[in-house]
Amino acid sequence: MTEDFLFSEEPEEELEAVEHGTWKLIIVDDESEVHAVTKLALSDFKFQDKSLEFLSAYSGKEAKELIAKHPDVAIVLLDVVMETDDAGLKVAQFIREEAKNNHARIILRTGQPGQAPERQVIVNYDINDYKSKTELTAQKLFTVVMSSLRSYRDILSIEQSRQGLEKIIIASRDIFTAHSMENFIEGVIQQLTSIIGTVDEAMYATTLVASNPAENGNENKLVVFSGQGEFEESAGKLLEDVLTGEQLKACLQSLKDKSIVYRDDYLFAYCSSECNHNSMLYISGVPKNLTPSHKHLIEIFAQNVQVAYENIQLQSEVEDTQREIVYRLGEAVEQRSSETGNHVKRVAHIACKLASLYGMSEVESEILKHAAPLHDVGKIGIPDTIIHKPKGLDSDEWDLMKSHSENGHNILKDSKRSIIKAGAILARDHHEKWDGSGYPRGTKGEDIHIYGRIVALADVYDSLRHKRCYKEAWNLEQTVCEIKNQKGLHFEPKLVDLFISNIDTFENILLVNQDG
Template sequence: MSDEILFAEDTEEEEFGSSARWKVLIVDDEPEVHAVTKLALGDFVFQDRSLEFISAHNGQEAMQMFREHNDIAVVLLDVVMETDDAGLKVADFIRNDLHNHFTRIILRTGQPGQAPERDVIINYDINDYKSKTELTAQKLFTVVISALRSYRDINSIEENRKGLEKIISGSADLFSILSLENFIEGIVQQLGSILGGTEGAVYLTAAVAGPKPFESNDSRELYVFTGKGAYENKEGEKLEQVITGAELASCKKAYQNKCLVFENEYLVAYCGSKSQTGSLLYMSGLPRALNESDKRLVEIFSQNVQVAFDNVMLTKEIEDTQKEVIERIGLAMEHYFGVGKHIQRMVKICDVIGRHAGLSQAELNTLCLAVPLHDIGKVKLPNDIAIDIGELDGEEWETLSSYAEIGYNLLKDSNRPIIKTAALIARDHYEYWNGNGYPQGKSGSNIHIFCRITSLADAFDTLYSKKERDIKQVVEIIKSQKGLQFDPNLVDILLTNIEEIEQIIQNLPDDGNTAIERTI
């Protein structure tokens, strides 16, 4: 029996039950071609997916079908329809207007002379060219199989390309994270982007430093470092306390075998690096079962997670050390000048004012680390001048004023951002908003906001720490200097948050009698 295609009467399209079907667009102005194509491919199945036929009878209809369907796998495209080159215009529209380079285009023509194969292949991005007279049922089957394989492989390559882009982008974002608070959010965001979202996540490690430090004699003992969703506020708890059952078994398997474990609704990824014994990333509530491409991407991603974690921990260690050194210098100055816990309170007050003034977290960190050195210049002044609260004569005032420049000169040569900020604050925190301060007579926004915040915090705490003044008196004095000594906007912020600031002072009372420096 011949396998040549025979045109027959149009019949009702067979309905397929599967929702996952390959879309095939038939474009031809002859109804018989649509009917016989559906008949010839009616029982076609490739990779457990049947075909879904879409019909168009001219070039304009074909273009509209492509606008409505972005997942057409194969188009069987007639060349000569309403015009001699209608099919070629459709092919050009697919590739150059829609920039669709995935759909496989098979040209079918009953008049090869109208569009010579050599010219069409050279000038148009098509995938096959067949004359209707040579296209038997078997050849049509072979052509469609070949086209679908190409479509599948191209989509697989594209999926992997997009996944790798996400891996590169995600890894870059992780390595830019410098705070523990943002670490798990970064992981969840990037891995969720790759997988389509998750509900809960927890990062478990054997490290002994974290938001809530924990200790273990067994380096293989895992603790929650940070979590999201159902695992929030679990820091410091053991693995067995937060994950149980089959999920716990999967976690132990992944850690012991240094591998990834994938299940229908969760995954466990071992994250290893040279500097740590390794950690686990557990993610629950996956939106779908992971395919092989997903698993490869998770594996690549997990290799970078621990390195990013090490980076965060190293940054934290450096910052903590830096902070402690500066705080100890500040505490030594407090003791030397007898100002009680003035510097400790100032740091917290600056944080409140700066936060409400719109400083970023990085700016707040820099400000609060630099503030303890605001009076570093006083170390070169006579002690009785530095703490005198009475009236000073002209010579004494000139001597006291000079300590701003002294502090700046002590710190200015550093290339470290925090020390450079401290140098600026040491020099300019006694500049006045109206230009009547010292040492350079700066005014308004020409005074760095760090210095304006420090000046206000310094003055408020100094005034309030004097036992003979109550909060109302202090507020009135600060108000009287609004727009004169202090930035009006910052004064408004301080007064709006006065209860929080007053609580800071009450929580850090001075011990015994302390001398108070001149501020206003």
Template sequence: MSDEIFFAEDNEEQETTSLGKWKVLIVDDEPEIHAVTKLALGDFVFQDRSLEFICAYSGAEAKKMFREHRDIAVVLLDVVMETDDAGLKVADFIRNDINNHFTRIILRTGQPGQAPERDVIINYDINDYKSKTELTSQKLFTVVISALRSYRDINAIEENRKGLEKIIAASADLFSILSLENFIEGIVQQLSSLLGGTKGAVYLTSAVAGPKPLDSYNPNELYVFTGKGDYANRSGEKLEQVLSGAELLSCHNAYQNKCLVFENEYLVAYCGSKTQKGSLLYMSGLPRKLSETDKHLVEIFSQNVQIAFDNVLLTKDIEDTQREVIERIGQAMEHHFGKGRHIQRMVKICDVLGRNAGLNKAELNTLCLAVPLHDIGKIKIPETLSMPVSKLDKSELDSLRYHAEFGYNLLKDSSRPLIKTAALIARDHHEYWNGNGYPRGKSGDNIHIFCRITSLANAFDSLRNKRNSEENCDLQKVLAVIISQKGEQFDPSLVDILVANIDEIEQIICDFPDDENSSINQLN
């Protein structure tokens, strides 16, 4: 990364842009108190943010305001209103009923005897206690400044905690695309909190972006990978769709010169990469002028965050290569018997069934990677058996059915979990729920869920694409056959899932049709 840092030109005539307002709730049954408080704090500004006053004239009204406004920074709370302890009940409501431990509660009372300070401080989670007679304009200013500083720091700590929580949650599965998104989002959130909070943040990259496949993106363009605040839910959009004007020019500057650009209200950091073209981190709505420490944090982030992307892209490439090799082996076996896209449909249908059967992401990934090898044992079957099952004698039928055991023996000695799974599926995907299948007569839950899913997907696709006959087996006929075997050949719950998701499965059939003149033999 270049050590060069760009700063915006100073402009003394430039007006300070508002960064929002601090919400202050005044709770008092005397209108004069509201008027005096607003007058005393009318020109109050803290960190370039003025005050927004919200008024409540009773304890009940104060509770209503807290339900409507979740970001009240300070409440100036009278004790005695409609009842002698109305204010204390509001304080209890804030902390315990709506579980708000961020708002700073300043208790103000004109009757200290009604609520002794010592008892109130001990029994209620308040932050300050003042008598109205001692609360001069200057003291009110001091109290509110102190409260707002506490509120700001507590929120920064909470943002930091959430960021660390996301990083920890993602670390167990760092090298999957979805968890990486959480990981990057967590780091962005943590960095934002360390800088005192920002209006928005966005991480842009040409390496991988959003929900689309990697090859859907132009490697010469920058896309949103994840965003926060104003840029949430913009994943997959181009840089030019998200930013414009000076911000867009700063991004181009940072990307082309591989540098950091600090402006008054936003920053752009180039995130270097050894294998990719690099990425950008854009953060807007900076709450204050950044210190050298802040800039150092941004620089550390930008130097190291792309490493996570490089690692995940490498892992993704390995996984995609593994998937393609296995699929090509399965397709090669199909082409030995004819032409078709049975394997591709099988993988997609198994994904639908497995997802709705409650398999987690890792299990679903393993199933879909292993399924293409379900009929690898077919390579042992003589070509003389390439005829309908009904025309085979018993010895020929036994020889045909041996393909399941042969496929298992071919793969079982591998130490790789994926290949072991493929071995199990190759052997048991012809087992029946009622125990009348082969090769070992397993039944019910003794048949692994992967094998039950593969069995149903294989049968449905084979019937729906009846390739050893000219008959077009329509959907209703296929469903009737499948349902008739519910609890016999197939797991009843999986049949229900197939029927419930038939539209999605039918779309798979449409998207992956067999080649014309296909004649793949279907082995039973």
């Protein structure tokens, strides 16, 4: 083949010489001369301040290996006829069907158009352009690579936008989880990044959301709600204690002007609404040359962050109220006996820790913690004369006392709420014993719900370590000895082992939640 067609006298565009990474381009051809002239023709190519990184394959087999190794390849310049007449077509099929790479732009180059007719190839294979080698001047090669990179960039932008939307949807679905606000911010920023075209690198180095709680009493005293990067450890701190120098000046200006303030590579976006008077969004790593439309999008997204934050505040308030009601109901039952104090809180924290050690998920452990105060709710129907009786109960009184398990289960069992449903299980099962000698049903082993097995140990441990109307508090040695003696009888052996090996943790829970 001749080389001069690649170097015809055509004007070339001058591009900025700043380097910001590379676009990967794989040349697949069995002729080394094609590799050489292609690299030479595109040696000074730049698109969005990024040059080309050339990767060479001289057969279909080598091409497949390179594609598998470099899934972020932008363009594949692909010869058709190599070791076989259809080697290039098989590579194109491999890219789409086996490597599952739908982003890379495939430009088919052939010196023998008759071997692979253009209409047939375009219809049957997912390629993006078809060129005869003889028609490719240097400028035409430049043009096809430029247009392909633009398509590749736009595909990445769409994909990143999709990922950003997915993060927002997931965060909205999981709005009750502790990190949903951080996930929402990440999704919003990622989507914004894709829209303004910086899909090749992170939009932000750090993000920070601050707001002023109503109890602050001063609209200028913003408190950091969530931070990333250098602000990761700043949650709960006053914004003026976190920012310094020019950052603080820009933040105060944004707050004063109720606007978005742009600096070299960061911005502060002021947000407000009926629920929360002031909020501030900080983003760094912002491109310097933002168009008016880009700035408008940033303004919209800043307001979306504020709306998300306020939704989470409202949801959190509902959740906290529900949990407090559960705790106060449990305490109301327990405080009929004046010695019990913080019993329900201690049992809740002990049960949560045991659940975590046992291998239960964070969500399940939290449900157990919030449901644990309901374990004795059935005592609401037990007379005070029995609850406060300092000496042993007779058989009739004991039967009445034991009825509190089924009573509690019946009170709670019809709820569809996860915490109340867990409370119903606890009320029924927390007096069952591993060997089947417990009540109300005499269930044994793993037939006892794990919630009941855990709270049974937590409840007995706390009761032994504290004074009751019928007994004095036991010391740690006595308590541990009794729990060991009940291993395999009252308590599940695995739970006893976990409890004993972490006894310092549980003793600390008692210390932190002492009776007032």
